[in-house]
Amino acid sequence: MAVKAMYDYTWPSRSAAELYGDDQLVHVWWRGNPYFVSAQTFRFPKAMPFGALVNDVLKGFFTADPDFVPESLDTAAWKVDHEDLVPDLEASLEANGVGHKSLLEFSL
Amino acid sequence: MQFELRTQVIEPKRKTFTNLVERYGDRPASRYEEGSIDIQCVENFHYKPLYSADKDHFDPDYTAFTLTDPYSFTDPRQLYYAPYVQSRAAMGEAFAKSIDYVESRGLMQKLPGGWDGIVGEILIPLRHWEAGAELVHIEGSRWAWGTTIDQCCTFAAFDRIGNAQSISRIGIVYGEGHDGALAEAKERWMGDAALQGLRRLIEELLVEHDYGKALIALDLADQLLYPLMYSHLDEAALTGGAGAYSLLAQHYANWFSDQRRWVDALVAAWLGDPTHGEANKDAANEVVGRRWNQIVEAVSDLAAAVDARVDAGAVANVEASAAALAERLTAAGLTVPGGK
């Protein structure tokens, strides 16, 4: 539905992909663990390998939960934008289908 | 128990809010300052308005007049809401006393010949002028950039509708408790030649959407109209045996001297702004150039109608006021069109 305004109301997004250059925003969600009250938003290079994300970022980040075992991420089940994902750890986020403001979800 | 401590003073951790410390130094702030400085949001606006393609919902560009620091203007009366309503309650009470006295003694019905016409045919129709003036002021309340200007405009708007209502009360007393005089006054406002200059002016100001320019034009007219109607005629009424007129007019004269204080301060701030002063002067000159003759004519028409009813020297009063006003404007660096 179009906005009813006194003029042609077409203002751009303040979160558009082009505002982040070679990077993009990604929401990482640990499903079923409310200790992290919501999914977490990060800014990552699109070219970042999926494995680097998991090993260099997430394994450290989620230790804020005292019960988190970093290695458990190695066997996590992943989804991107609600679709199952078997990640290629060598390939980039982009190549794994993780786009700007994608929801990257895992369950342990 | 714990409350014994109350006999002992606990040093406060800070004297006031950080924005005021940054602005005025580390000293306690007044309630006027805490309630009026920096209240309006200034950044990170979320959505563009549906009603304006080129301005934000708060935007300095709703008027041509700009202040380098919007809070370089403060109300010389230091009015925030509580003292405002308290002072107006007192003014309202004083007016009520006067009108009750006029009503109980039937003074309205004892006005000498011409004065009856001035009240019924000129003063009471001016309640519509006040109602229109309210709409001009409330523009500033919505569109001003900064709380101190907005606040003065808001109070002025409420004052003007208050004036419109109190003049209406005069009309009701004049109509012996009924609203017939008000209906007749409205017809005159719509049709009498003497009032059409003022009506045209106020209507034109309602489509002047630069609130600063509208405010200045309205004020120029008020500076001729108020001295005539509520000071000069007050004197004339006293000598002419129209005590009721004098009794009531003083309240509007008092109000106008209060109004002058903030309008003069705001205009001075605009014209004297270190960066935008010249541009502001241009904008003011544009208003004076466009409106001066129209305003002088409109108030002179009204004055002529007064003189036709009572030999009060009204036209001469407007001429004198206009000359004095032109002198003040010139002294402020503005250009007043010749001819009038």
Next chain:
Amino acid sequence: MTVPAQKPARKLSMKQRYTALTHDLDWTPTYVKEEEVFPFTTFEGIKVHDWSKWDDPFRLTVEAYNKYQAEKDRRLYAVLDGFAQSQGQLGLTEARYMNAMKIFLQGIPVHEYNAHRNFSYLARYANGPGARFAALCQSLDELRHAQTEIHTLSHYNKYFDGMHDWHKWTDRVWYLSVPKSFFEDAQTAGPFEWLIAIGFSFEYLLTNLLFVPFMSGAAFNGDLPTMTFGFSAQSDESRHMTLGLEAIKFMLEQDEDNLPIVQDWLDKWFWRGYRLISLVAGMMDYMLPKRVMSWKEAFELYFEEQMLNGLFKDLEYYGIRPPRHVDWAIGEKEILSHQVYWILYQYSHAAAFTTTIPNAEDQEWLEKAYPETWPIYKQVVWDKAQRVMDAGGRYFNPGLPQLCTVCQIPMGFTEPGDPLTQCQRQTVYEGERYDFCSDGCQWIFEREPTKYRQSWLPVHQIFQGNCGGPTLPDVAAWYGLQPGDGAEYLGSPDHQAWLEWHGQTTKEA
């Protein structure tokens, strides 16, 4: 025989007098076009045939307004002065009570002020004099509320942290974008939508939930100024509620084509307002050391009983149905406050208030108020947070939360009927993904995507580099936060000062 007087002896009644002093001041312009005087009242599609039908039951005049408002403020400021002189802050239940007032000061006065500015918009641009005058009075009232709130809390600012720079915080700090975006959404809309958004949905449907239990809570926690200010403001609110109700009925009675537009706005603004006051739920249940009623009870009393069973039965007559997504709101009443406070707890290191784990007494109360849901939350989050605390730490979320594009609250709300799985909704619009916390917020976005994609989402702005820098200290500096403004309550400067004040006394006693 004497001839009876021609004029009726009766003077003007209250209503006639009010009409003479308000409606009758209006005239139809002839030197300019009326549509240029009132340019904003047609584009929204609301049809009005007769503005004179706008009625104001209060029939207030300027004279009466000034008289009664002056009396109200005389009473209020006397209480404020007395409280300050007697160092009344010492009689509060606990210093942590102040956190509720910090959020209040940061999030409310500025929007009262925004409401003031926009009621001036109505006071200028509504075509009818009755509507304009009622809006003008409300404009002044809203300015009053902003100032009396600031003046009420000014005394506390001198003794407690988390209040000193609210002007800047309100434009910048992440959680304050929630109320800011709400009011700016309404301020950037047209005049009729504003009336439904703020005049009706907020003032009539929801402010009781914001003010009444809260101010009663203030009374209970020794905060006499806030109680006095709050009740005093609410007395103006009753006039505002009346204006809101008059506004919706006026639109519905003017033309039947207005019904779908009004219903749509009602649906939007109910949900928008309900999400906004979820902050109040967290404050009521977790931040008041002594509580009058739970969020759930307040919701049942002030929303379900009064509004759904009272007001909406009345509006049925016009074809209005209860707001869309209201069942979702009802379903959340058991869990809302737990989720909101948990958000505040884990991000209070980047905030201007402090939080702490509910103590034994609080937990007992929570258990009683929420027997179904409290045990779950205690187990999955609070016991763990306590373990971290016991080990000498304090859990703060090390990252930034995913925000809802519409309400802008971190996406911690859960699926209906499932208290542990966060709700995730996404919409792709012109190739870009947008996130939502609920069906309600998603529905609002999809009605007007080009409006909501402009949202200034704090997390996205931080990542774009618009908030002082990439690290937490950079952002905190840009926010203007000082040590003591945020983080954990226990051991905070406020807490220490409180102990010192009362410790000294104990010694002396």
Next chain:
Amino acid sequence: MSVAAESRPVGVDIQENEENRALVEAIEADNDDLTIRHMPGMIRLTKNGQLVINQASVEARLGRPWETHEFQLAIITYFGEFVEWDDDQIIIAWKH
């Protein structure tokens, strides 16, 4: 399903203090089957159908003139609609 206006509750919350005692007593006297609930600082009066405030009743208890406008100094909030607000009487009810 519509519930008749007469059987739905309306109500008013009033600040509980000495100044408002006469007002509350007048409301209690003039409205049968009133439900009263006390909360810190306030008193909540509800009733099915309609709630009436009579100037004469308030004045009789107050011992001085009382304008209906003064009700605004006492009220915290209400639910229902002001179907009447005149010199001598205020009525809160649902219209439909």
